[in-house]
Amino acid sequence: MEEQSKKIEVVNTTKIFGKQTKRAAQLLNEGKSKSEILKMTGATVGVKNATFDVYDGEIFVIMGLSGSGKSTLVRMLNRLIDPTMGSIRIDGQDIVGMNKEQLREVRRKKIGMVFQNFALFPHKTILENTEYGLEIQGIAKAERKAKATESLRLVGLAGYEEQYPSQLSGGMQQRVGLARALANDPDVLLMDEAFSALDPLIRKDMQDELLQLHHDMGKTIIFITHDLDEALRIGDRIALMKDGDIVQIGTPEEILMNPSNKYVERFVEDVDLSKVLTAGHIMKKADMVQVDRGARVALRLMKRQGISSIYVVDNGNQLLGAVTAQDALDATESGKTLESVLIKDIPTCSPDTVLTDLFDTVSTTPIPMAVVNEEKHLQGIIVRGALIGALAGDGQFINRDRQVEMTVDTEELLDLEVSSHG
Amino acid sequence: MDELLPRLPFASWIDSGVDWLVTHFGSVFDGIAGFLKGSVEGAVAWMDMVPSILLALLFALIAWIVSTRKIAIFTLIGLLFIDYLGYWYAMLQMLALVITSVVIALVIGIPLGIWGSQRPTVKKIINPVLDLMQTMPAFVYLLPAIFFFNIGVVPGVVASVIFSMPPTIRLTMLGIEQVPKDLIEATEAFGSTTWQRLIKVQIPLAKPTIMAGVNQSIMLSLSMVVIASMVGAPGLGEEVYRSVTQLKTGVGFETGLSIVIVAIILDRITQHAGKKKQGGIVK
Numbered sequence: 055m056e057e058q059s060k061k062i063e064v065v066n067t068t069k070i071f072g073k074q075t076k077r078a079a080q081l082l083n084e085g086k087s088k089s090e091i092l093k094m095t096g097a098t099v100g101v102k103n104a105t106f107d108v109y110d111g112e113i114f115v116i117m118g119l120s121g122s123g124k125s126t127l128v129r130m131l132n133r134l135i136d137p138t139m140g141s142i143r144i145d146g147q148d149i150v151g152m153n154k155e156q157l158r159e160v161r162r163k164k165i166g167m168v169f170q171n172f173a174l175f176p177h178k179t180i181l182e183n184t185e186y187g188l189e190i191q192g193i194a195k196a197e198r199k200a201k202a203t204e205s206l207r208l209v210g211l212a213g214y215e216e217q218y219p220s221q222l223s224g225g226m227q228q229r230v231g232l233a234r235a236l237a238n239d240p241d242v243l244l245m246d247e248a249f250s251a252l253d254p255l256i257r258k259d260m261q262d263e264l265l266q267l268h269h270d271m272g273k274t275i276i277f278i279t280h281d282l283d284e285a286l287r288i289g290d291r292i293a294l295m296k297d298g299d300i301v302q303i304g305t306p307e308e309i310l311m312n313p314s315n316k317y318v319e320r321f322v323e324d325v326d327l328s329k330v331l332t333a334g335h336i337m338k339k340a341d342m343v344q345v346d347r348g349a350r351v352a353l354r355l356m357k358r359q360g361i362s363s364i365y366v367v368d369n370g371n372q373l374l375g376a377v378t379a380q381d382a383l384d385a386t387e388s389g390k391t392l393e394s395v396l397i398k399d400i401p402t403c404s405p406d407t408v409l410t411d412l413f414d415t416v417s418t419t420p421i422p423m424a425v426v427n428e429e430k431h432l433q434g435i436i437v438r439g440a441l442i443g444a445l446a447g448d449g450q451f452i453n454r455d456r457q458v459e460m461t462v463d464t465e466e467l468l469d470l471e472v473s474s475h476g
Numbered sequence: 477m478d479e480l481l482p483r484l485p486f487a488s489w490i491d492s493g494v495d496w497l498v499t500h501f502g503s504v505f506d507g508i509a510g511f512l513k514g515s516v517e518g519a520v521a522w523m524d525m526v527p528s529i530l531l532a533l534l535f536a537l538i539a540w541i542v543s544t545r546k547i548a549i550f551t552l553i554g555l556l557f558i559d560y561l562g563y564w565y566a567m568l569q570m571l572a573l574v575i576t577s578v579v580i581a582l583v584i585g586i587p588l589g590i591w592g593s594q595r596p597t598v599k600k601i602i603n604p605v606l607d608l609m610q611t612m613p614a615f616v617y618l619l620p621a622i623f624f625f626n627i628g629v630v631p632g633v634v635a636s637v638i639f640s641m642p643p644t645i646r647l648t649m650l651g652i653e654q655v656p657k658d659l660i661e662a663t664e665a666f667g668s669t670t671w672q673r674l675i676k677v678q679i680p681l682a683k684p685t686i687m688a689g690v691n692q693s694i695m696l697s698l699s700m701v702v703i704a705s706m707v708g709a710p711g712l713g714e715e716v717y718r719s720v721t722q723l724k725t726g727v728g729f730e731t732g733l734s735i736v737i738v739a740i741i742l743d744r745i746t747q748h749a750g751k752k753k754q755g756g757i758v759k
Contacts, residue, residue, distance in 0.1 A: 134661055162667035173662040177680045187666040190676070238666070 062108040067140030072097035100126040102298040113275045117285040118295030166235030170247035172227045174219040181215035187238040205237040225256035286330045311449040334405030334456030336444045337425045337434030349385035349392040434458045509625040519572035528559045543748030554737040570711030577636035585641045589648025606642040632704025636697045643692035651685025691746040
C-alpha cells in the first residue's frame with residue numbers, strides 16, 4: 055500500500071436541500087429515512103452523514119446511480135454546495151468554516167475541477183480557457199501562457215491553442231477541461247462524471263490517459279461516476295453511494311469479492327471480472343531455481359514439489375527461462391549445464407494485465423505463464439485453476455495486495471544440493 | 477358602493493406630488509433639462525458640420541464594419557434618398573434624439589439589468605416597474621415631463637428613455653441568467669470573484685441577448701419620435717405630425733418612409749453587431 059497520509063477528511067457531512075433543514079436534520083439524527091423526512095418536512099436529504107478519508111495521491115472513486123448524492127458530495131468538497139452539517143478538512147484545513155476569501159484561495163490553489171459537460175467557455179479560445187484559473191489569480195500573461203501551453207501539451211492538445219471549443223470533438227473538449235484544471239497545479243482534482251458524456255472508446259482512452267497522468271503527477275483525484283466498470287478500472291478505492299448514504303468503501307477487489315450488503319451485491323453481480331482482475335490478483339507463488347545451481351538441483355526441486363517444469367533465474371533474480379523435468383533429467387545424465395537445456399521462449403505477462411488478455415496464452419501453453427515486473431523479476435505464475443476460480447468469483451484465489459511471496463529459499467536449496475551429492 | 481368605500485383621491489395626490497417636486501427640485505430638473513438639451517443639440521450641430529454625402533458614407537462604412545456589405549449599400553442609398561427628399565436636417569434632429577435617449581437608456585438599463593440578474597429581490601422590484609413603463613400610455617407621463625422640463629426636445633427624450641429602457645433591462649437580465657449553470661460552476665470552482673465571473677464569462681456570453689435588447693430599445697425609441705414631437709421635439713417626427721394635422725398625405729408618406737429607412741438601417745446594424753465577434757460561434 056502507498057503512504058497513508060490523509061489528504062481529505064470528511065466527517066459526518068450532511069446536505070439537506072429545501073426549507074426546514076433544521077427540523078430535517080433533527081429527524082435525520084433520530085434515524086428517520088430519506089423518504090420519511092421528505093414526507094414530514096418537504097426537505098430532500100442529498101447526502102447523509104458521509105464519513106470518509108481520501109489519502110494523498112490516490113484515485114478515490116465515488117460511485118452511485120443518479121440521485122444517489124455523489125455530485126452533491128463532491129461539490130461540498132469545494133463548497134460549490136454548502137454542507138448543512140459536518141466537517142470537511144483538506145490538509146487539515148477546515149473547509150466548512152472558511153470565509154469567502156479563504157475559500158477562493160483554496161479553490162484557486164488547491165482544488166481543480168473537471169465537469170461532466172466540459173463547461174468550457176465558448177467565447178474563449180482553448181488557450182484562454184486553459185488560462186482561466188491563472189488569469190483570475192492575476193498571473194502575468196507570459197507566465198500563464200507558458201503554464202497553460204504546458205498543460206495542454208500534457209493532455210495531448212498542443213497545436214489547438216487558437217481553436218474554439220465548438221471546433222473540437224467531445225473527447226478533445228474534455229482534455230481541455232482537464233488541462234484547465236491542471237494548469238493551476240492543484241493538489242486535488244475533482245472530476246464529476248468527467249468521462250460520462252464521451253462515447254465508450256474515447257472514454258477508455260481518456261481513462262488510460264488519466265491513469266498515466268496520475269502516475270506521472272501523483273495528484274489526489276476524486277472521481278465521480280455512475281459506471282461501475284469505470285470505477286473498478288481507475289479507482290484505488292471506491293465509495294459506493296445509495297440514496298445519500300455511503301454503503302461501502304473499499305478497494306475494487308473488496309467491493310467485488312465482499313459486497314457489504316444486498317445492494318452492493320446486486321450492483322456488482324454483472325461485472326465482467328475478467329476485465330477487472332489482473333494477473334497480479336490471481337498469480338501463485340512460483341517455484342524457481344538459480345541457473346548456477348545446476349540441472350540436478352532443478353530436477354530435485356521439481357520432484358519435491360511434484361511439478362513438471364520450473365522457472366530459472368539468474369543471480370539477480372532476473373527471469374531467464376524455464377526447464378522441464380525431462381530436459382533436466384537428460385542434462386543430468388549427459389552432464390550438460392542447466393543453461394543449455396533452458397526454454398527461453400516462455401509466455402510472460404505483467405502483473406497489470408487483465409485476465410481477459412490472458413485466456414489465449416494460458417489455454418495453449420504447456421508451461422504456466424510467468425508474471426514479471428518491469429525489471430524482469432519473476433513475480434508469480436498463472437495457473438489455469440486459479441484463473442477459472444477467480445472468474446467464478448471465489449475470493450480465495452485473489453491476492454488482495456496483488457503480491458505473492460517470492461523469496462528463493464537458499465537454505466532449502468543447499469539442503470537439496472547436499473543430499474543430491476550424497 | 478360609493479357609500480361603503482370612500483373614493484381615495486389618487487389623482488389629487490399625484491397632482492400635489494408633481495407640484496411638490498417642481499417647487500422643491502426645480503433646479504435639479506433644470507440641470508437635467510440643460511444637459512439633455514445640450515446633448516441633443518450638440519449632436520445635431522456636430523453631424524450637421526459634415527456634408528450630407530460624407531456623413532452618409534461614414535454611416536455606410538460603419539454598417540460595413542459591423543455588419544455586411546449589403547446593409548452598407550442600403551445605408552448609403554437610403555440616407556442619400558432622405559437627403560434628396562429634403563429631410564436631411566430633420567433626420568439628423570431625430571437621430572440625435574434617438575441616440576441620446578438610447579444611450580441614456582443603456583447607461584441606466586444595462587447596469588440595472590446586471591444588478592437584477594444577481595439579486596432576486598432587485599429583480600422582483602424592477603419587473604413590475606418595467607411593466608408600468610411599457611404599458612402606461614406615453615401621453616400620461618409626457619404631461620408631468622412638460623411641468624418638469626418645459627416644452628421642447630427634453631420631455632421627448634425623457635419619454636423615449638422611459639419607453640425604450642425596459643427591453644434592455646429585461647434582456648440583460650435574461651441573457652445573464654441564461655448562461656449555462658455548469659459554466660457558472662466552473663467559474664466558481666476556479667475561485668472567481670463575482671466581478672470576474674460577470675466580466676469574463678456572464679456578460680460576454682449574454683452579449684447577443686443584451687444586443688437584442690439594445691436593438692429593441694432603439695426601435696422603441698424611434699417609435700416615440702412622433703409622440704415626442706407633440707411636446708415640441710423637432711425632427712422627422714415633427715414633420716409627420718405636421719403633415720397629418722394639415723392633411724398632407726404625400727408629405728406624410730415621404731417623412732414616414734424616411735423614418736422607416738432610418739429604422740431599418742439602425743435595426744440591421746445593431747442586429748449584426750450582436751452576432752459578430754463571437755469566435756465563429758453563434759449561440
